[in-house]
Amino acid sequence: MQFINLNFDQDLNARAFEEIRPHTVLVFPTRASAHSARLAFETRWALEDLVFCSIADFKDTLLCGQIPFLEDEKRLLTLYQVLTPEQKEYFHLSEYSLMLEWGQQFFRFMQEFCEAGYDVLRLSDLLLDAGLMLKQWQEKHIEQLSEIVQGYHRRLQDLGFTDRIFEYEPPQTPLPYQGYRIIFVNQYYYSKLETSLIESCARANEILLIYHGASSGEEIWPKTRFDLSRSFEDLVSKPRIKIYESATEDQHAMAFSAMIRDMSPGVIIDPTFLRQPYSSFFEEAQSPHPIPITQSRYYVFLAFLNEIVESQRRHPGFVPLGMMIRRLRDPHMARIICPGWRNEDQVMLMQELFGLSKDGILYLDLEPEDQFGQSKSHLHTMDLCRKLFSLVQKILAIRSIADLIELSSDLLDPQYIASDLELSKTDLLPKVFTALANFGAIEELGLVEDWEKIFEHPGIGIFGLWLDFLKSQSLRYEATASASKWEISNLLDSRNRSYDYPVFLQMVEGIMPKSPEAIWLLNEVQRRHLGMISYDDIRDWERYYFFRLVLCAKEATIFCYQNQEKNINVSSFVGELSHLYATQPDGSLFYEKFPDILFSGLFEGKQKGDEMALYRTDDLSDDFFCLPADPLRDFGPEHETTQSSYDLKMLSENPFAWYISSHRKISPKIVELEETISPPLFGNLMHSFFGEVLGRSPSVHKDLDSIRSTFEDHDALTHKLQEIIDSPDFYYKIPKNHNARYLSTIISPRLADSLQEFYNRFLWWQLKDTEFRMIPEAEYMTKAEQQYRILTRVSHEDVGYVVKIRGRADLRIETPQKLIIVDFKTGKASEDQLLFYEYFYYLLSDISLKERLHSFIWQILDMSIDDCSAKVAKHRESYPQKIADALQACLEGGYMIASKSKGKRYLQEITRSDLWLNKGEENEI
């Protein structure tokens, strides 16, 4: 073996080319460096037998045998199948999805172990290595892992495969290269396996190792020790260095973007560039990138299906409505399912779905007929769900990849799903079908015995696995834009390359040099002991390639940032570089703390805001906070408004918001449907329960005996509640998660208790000696009760306006002496609501009934009664007038925003009561 050391001044490739003979292999650290070297050499090629390759390809050529290697998810699946239940438990791998990362770490470790020249099948030998000073848990882990590796190996042998982790030494068979000159061009780190391969090549070939930069010490094989200061001193001409330090990541990118136009295009070294939002600052560095397949309509549709399919794990048979709205909002989704649909159908579908969400529906049934039956108001939903869910059922029924392939050739055929543009302008079809064929190889190679041993639900599992398999693909297209003049690279890819004017971004500690990666099984000390690659090796390696790039340049520009708030520090490499230049003449290193660039600059010069400014009101006078009234138009030909108790509350507290929400009935569209028991749902449930127990229609009773039995049987009460929960009214509104079980196990008996207590603590005391008529809330209403009733009248400019009301009290009881109104609550009670009922049922007909009126609130969960009669009586007289005054004020002065703080919360982002508050007026009454 021959070693050649070059100064950074010397051209590495040129020197390597000098060594080329008729049969030569040149091995580079990367394919990119091999490729660029080959291009550079091309014109000098004299038809020698030459190979330009990367070290990885070189190894592959040397290590291949007669048995195929298993790779990627195929090895993961195989590995998962050899794990015993105990091993799964030990490593917390209760399902395959948890295996993905663990498996990758496993293979990575084994690969590194093998690279360090060890036989993974003898992993347990580590237990005998006293120098490792293993902890007890490590010993246990090693024992387990050793068994797993053995099992995996046996399984592979049975299947006729092998794995690269078993290739830890040069093969016994003759090497493909005999009599060649093999030149290794500046690789900084060689693993033990690589060194043995090279040494083994040396028996039949001539080996040359070229190293760029000064090396410290005598020993340069296999590890190189980079001597930075000597390398620097050896340089005849030192590169100029410019370092710009900013305050944040964005500022450092903006500093560069402010300068890029004055720079000659070169290379940007930034390992994060393509993942960075700031990459959009650099028009000059934009290249046409492939489109991730995840952004294609085909994939999005599959992901939609997958989300439905996945939801079946949590609640089989039910599909979350919120998710459906979110996904179907994309009209293309609906059109894939219902190809004949027009825009109008999409509009109607969304209306139907939002209608359901407004009604508190949380789920769609996987059997749409069960949910909608013959409903005419859900035709679009029905049409779509029938087709969509039938497809979902087919996916759920998948039992093998062959089933999936069949489905993908039929209902899931990309040719039907993908957009026309995707089909004609990209390679989607070849990509998908090739991927499917490769995916199918899992079964063709006989790697999976039984999918049910891998996935509890094979349909869900296989479909999810397919999407996982597919998602790393990207689509190619014929780009029209020219490639960027700037090359985007990183320390890994730029190895052995040289640039005159490299620009470095992200020169901060943790990125360059990068932070250590999480250790697995062995710590750094132990890894070093075994000769496995350690963090120190990686850091040395990065340091070498960084300084090589810098010192081989004419001028290097470095952007870094320092942020106290986040404890981000400038890269140590920058510190070392500035130290290196400390003794150099002024001007050779320029260090500037770059002043912050104002972010306003990002928005300047491109807004067309002036056009829209025409509509803007800068004068925040009272008018801004008041919707102008036009009573004749606002209240229609009947000059009336029909109101609920809640509406009236809003009218008196915030007329502005009232006009929009209550009067004009513009309501929000709810997409984020929480799977919980919301206050309205709970209220409705209880009302139904109480109504069901108390009877659907008014009933007259001589005494309490006639209703006692209704309250006595606790089991019957609980059973009744369960019936209500399961009834069509609530079936799709009750969350199908823990809350449902909580409802049936903990709430149900409590509500039954509450009813019993209602009888004992309330009804008994109120009705023990009297006959009574009980009128529960129910669909039943008398004709009179179905009509809106006029609560109050207001006159404005000789026109009379009326406020009509209608409502339903939870329970009324009429005795010869008393008229009792009961409202059932779980939280804060509103007396206004009781007043509202008093007027609607009694006082609007006969004001003198007020003497007999008593209003109560039964706190269902606390099981206590609040007698609100006195409080209600206090406001009784003024109630209609209060509403009339509020309306009168609107008619006369418009619909003002809230005058008191409690009303400000209504539609604040539209009323802008936040700005009103700031006016500093004495608006608190």
Next chain:
Amino acid sequence: MRFENRIISASAGTGKTYRLSVEYICLLLKYYVTHPDFRTDSILVITFTRKACAEIRERIISQMDKLISGEDEGLLKSIRGHIPGDPKSLSIDEENKLRSARYEIKADNRNLQVMTIDSYIGGIFRNIVRPLKSIDSYDLEINAEMKRMPALMQHLLQPKLIGLLERILSRKVERSMDAYASLFKGLIQNRWIYYLIRNCSDHHPSAQDPLQYDFALDLKELIGFIAENKKKPQKKLLLCFKKDFSKLFSHDDLEAGEIIEEIIKMSRRSSDAMKILHVLQKQPIFNKPDLNKDMHSLATDLQDRTLRALGEKLYYEFFLAEQEEILQLWESVLAEYDRLLYYHKTLNYDDISWLTFEALFSPDPPLFRMEDASEATEFYAFLSHRSRFMLIDEFQDTSLLQFKILLPIMEEISSGYGSKDFGGIVVVGDEKQSIFGWRGGERDLLIKLKDIIPSLGEVKMEKLSHSYRVGEDMMSFINSIFSDTRLHEYLADQDMAWDYPLVKSALGNVSGSIEYKTMGFNSIGGEKPMIYQSFVDDMLLPAISKSKDETVAIICRTNKQLAQLQLLLEDEDKSKSPVFQPNAPIIEHHLVAPLISWMRYLAYKDYLDLLALLRSDYLRISSGVLKEIVDTIHAHESRKPASDQELTFEDIEVAHKLYLLAQKLVDSPPSVILQETVDLLFAQPENVPERDYLNLHAFIRIAQDWELNHAKDGLLVSEFLDYLIQNQEQEDFTQVSVENREGIELLSIHRSKGLQFDRVFVFYELSSASRKKTELYQALDFGDSGFRKISQYALSYHFEQILPHSPMADLYSQRQRAALLEELNNLYVALTRAKKHLHIFLVYPSKKEWGDYYEYLQGNGSVKLTHVMAEILHSYFADIPKTETGVHSIKRDYPEKKTDEDAKESPKSATQLRVARHQPPDLAKMPDYPLPDAASFKELYLDKRQALWGDIAHFYLSFIKRDLPDEHSLASRQAISRYGSLVPKAKLEKLFASVREALREHSYLFSGDYDRIFCELEVGTHRIDRLMIDMRAKLGVIVDYKTGGIHEEDQLEIYQKELMKLPILQGFSWDLRYVMLSI
């Protein structure tokens, strides 16, 4: 010589950072080079916030630089206080040491070990605990436990646990299981306490313990006494009681015996018993006028006895039973939580600390055996081998859990022995600034540290006595308030210790001011908004209108108060400086929230969202136009049957323009939507603060980041909105600000800790925050000073009120006292943040004048510590004249001194900044993709896989130059190796055989005429299947293998052109051949 460990008590502003950096440099000068085992990274500095880390790091570096360059005499003087030597300069040896150490630090940041305690423990977790627990990777997520909550709840509802759960929860039923999330969260966050109770407690009270008092007897005596001594014998007995008491009964016609019987009956039901307790603890239960006057005190005594007896009874009957239930539930919650943790792999800091502790100490599972001395020592040797000196900042905020993890390391290195023969500890803290008790911060650790760690030996106790933050006037004020005898007398009375050492100002006279205003409000009448208004109008605005180039902060106790104030202050007319809460979510920013509304409108056609955009600060359309739009929407929505057409607003210009924009953007990625919308709508009035641009940019950045890194399928705006909802509480989703350049920061006291501002407004409301009813109550007493054992504990979910009247009353009051001291510390922290100007606005819940109110509190014995503090403040300003608006003001002006901080660089305008937009490729404008001419892609790529077969055949052929057996053998091996995981080996071998067979028809390819043969030859950017050269004849044959299925024409001509560029092949003639191989 053994290092002298130190505990340094540092009051606010006394230069902790400076001192720590001096300690650091002294250690370097003492040990670097001198001791062969010492390295720069032998010193570990631990602090609490990332910002403090960065500050200390920067201070150490800058001070080393200053010492090396001989710039700072004061600094050298400080050093000489610890290291003897020339007071004027460093020795050459010292300078060399510093230079060399400085280089090491510069060249490798890891040599300067400064980290937060969270990241230190995180490091132990990551490197030691995580691998042993087999957690391959994890994400840090602040709300990790809440994300696991549904699964946890599902588990708790299994039949085995349902009974237990029902017993606990049914005492106060909520409408959904979700409402108990904070209970379960508390159990998870405090799992450390569960550990202590189960493993370190010998306190095991039992419901079977004999009772000391007899409730029935005492009750009988009390009721009987009142019955006997009522003034009017004929008056119904219950009417002689206060309403609260009589309301316990369903009717008022009860005799004494019936009352007693009823109460005893009620006391067996927990909910009723709690009502009785509640009534009894109110003084007194009887109507005084109905009882003979001389009997009042006897009746009150009897009531007290009854209450005590009831308290005892309830403690044993209900409290203990529930406590045991809670412990059982706790165990199940934790077991399941751990299982879920392995499943979800998202952890928060509490999880990390706990898992670290558990792995190190817990007997179960014994993955790492602390009881095995050799293993334990080895582990801590590993940790303390590198770090031999620890400088710990803000020690009073260390939680017990964190401390327990650190303790063995501290013990080893403070002893100066162990894996290396040198080491030591410097602890800096201030018990007066301990305000994190609610998250486990333990003030007593600092106070008792010397006793807890005997290895500290003759530890040196120091107090920093000079403030570098404030001038003499401010210092005198703070000293006066916190050393006031009324405060210390009160503390002594309550058996509380709170030491306040006087601090001197090191700055001398500094211009500044102190203002004070107090204001009462009627807590029932909803007058609070007026309080905020008064604070703004009377105190804040007058002060900031005169100030410029100052850093300003408003400090409040609660986030709710901050939100109120922010709302008030965001009026640009009033406050020239923008106001911001550093912690506020970005989605609430006034320029961001409307964009979210807009995206919601685009996604779902939610008209309220459209209206929100129209009225937002982008457009602020007039109410007239708004009404027109509202009416139009109403007309459209109320059509019967429902319209199947979208509403286009054609008659309303502004809305129609937005509709058109929506049409254009509806399918665009979020970042494009945001950029185009901002372009169109953001008119940028002149006074837009830079912070607004910053937040606008930050939000667009979130969208871009989502598109680049997080979007799982598609770039639809609805998915982005979902992403925002899922992540809104993450750290990256908080608003950003331009640090120290503009605006008023609104901060909670906790967040203000460690910070300082030129001007500080303290808005302090005198009403203590109460525990949320849905949280677990816990009180612990450690029997020893080392926090090793629990001598008493109490846990409750419903019965906390029993505790003060129970045998555990002391434990209860001990916890109350701790809370009060923490409140005092809160006040101390708040009042010591100002450098020059301090404004105190004190609010109390009464319409009375402060003096009367205080007297009233004294009268009924309800004076609390904070009241005493308010009284002290009030009397301090009593003689200072007040303005018309009621503000007392002390103001001093002295000639200004220039400080280094004044020289700040002004930001660069970025008009030259030209930002490109990253637009996704527009496929419509692209040419068609050159797809192979195939009838069926499915057949080509999936069924017959012709493309793959072709690839394999080409690959195989790339090894075949001369058709030699060795070549075929190598080709076969290589192809199997490469394609064996896609195609069964047997099929591959069959393919190879057919290739070999096919080659027989093309034997001319292997004719001896060609002296050079290249396969898969790369030329330029092309790859040629086969090139055969006859050097003598100067002939080249270019071969392209065709394996059927896919044909690309004209390839050979292109290859020929490429080859003809090569100098060596000049003058060659060419033969181009397609070779059809039937495989």
